[in-house]
Amino acid sequence: MVESFDPDVVVVSLGVDTYGPDPLSDLAVTDDLFHPAGVAVAGLDLPLVIVQEGGYAVDVMGLLVQQFLRGSARLPAVGS
Numbered sequence: 001m002v003e004s005f006d007p008d009v010v011v012v013s014l015g016v017d018t019y020g021p022d023p024l025s026d027l028a029v030t031d032d033l034f035h036p037a038g039v040a041v042a043g044l045d046l047p048l049v050i051v052q053e054g055g056y057a058v059d060v061m062g063l064l065v066q067q068f069l070r071g072s073a074r075l076p077a078v079g080s
Helices: 031-042 061-072
Strands: 010-014 048-052
Touching: 010 061, 031 061, 048 061
Parallel strands: 010 048
Antiparallel strands: none
């Protein structure tokens, strides 16, 4: 779907407040989905800008961001 827009660059607003247990989240994204999301974005083979946004589950926020970044860099997930 993104390809139909023919973008020159992809900008990701990475809010890890989408994580299910986040105290402000109405969503149910699990921790194991952040890495594949990064891989999917990397698969577009376009220049990528990532802007860190919200996240309030401070005990896991760093890991969630790390998983997305590792996926976007095509590195294995933490714990793989």
